[in-house]
Amino acid sequence: MDNQQLQALVETLSVQYFKKPFRHKALFNNRLQTTGGRYLLDTHNIEINKKYLEQLGEEELRGIIKHELCHYHLHLEGRGYKHRDPEFKKLLKEVDAPRFCNTLPNRPVRKTSGKIHIYTCSSCQQVYKRRRSINVTKYVCGKCQGKLVKKNS
Known part of the structure; x- marks a missing residue:
């Protein structure tokens, strides 16, 4: 599917589903990483993540489009178009659109450092586990303001 076919869809x-025309642009955006699509408030265009079509199929794509069209039509009508608005939630149910899209199965895993830094308060023995190291001369225990000591891990 290309951008022209997406526009037609x-x-x-x-x-x-909405009995209203879509008068703006719909296009694939390959830079989208964590979302299936987005509605742009300033241009009224809709951008779709093509990976959802490739990995989850056209039915998932249709759900994403209906979701973005809910944002589109409510925003143009001056009604509540945000995820938390009752009008948005109601329209999603009416057109059978998903509130959130599924996670991509082939999504790259973020690399995190495997090392965990462990600090213990010398007064109350409170244990703190952190991914990033902290300066023990600058920071103290949040519970009793005692001195922190780094444990070897």
Whole structure:
């Protein structure tokens, strides 16, 4: 599927489910990483993550488009278009659109440092586990303000 076919699909779904035309652009954005799509408030365009079509299929893509069209039509009408708004939640149910998209199965795993830094308070023995090291001369225990000691891990 290319951008022209996506545009046609968005226009079709807009008329089919919302009984209103989609008058802006719909296009694939390969830079999207953590979301299936987004509605741009300033241009009223819709951007879709093509990886969802490739990995989860056209049915998932249709759900994402319906979700973004909910944002689109509510925003243009001056009604509550944000995820927390009751009007948005109601419209999602009416058109059977998902509130959130599924996680991609082939999503790259973020690299985290495997090392955990462990600090203990010398007064109350409170244990702190941190991914990043902290300066024990600058920071103290949040519980009793005692001195922190780094444990070897």
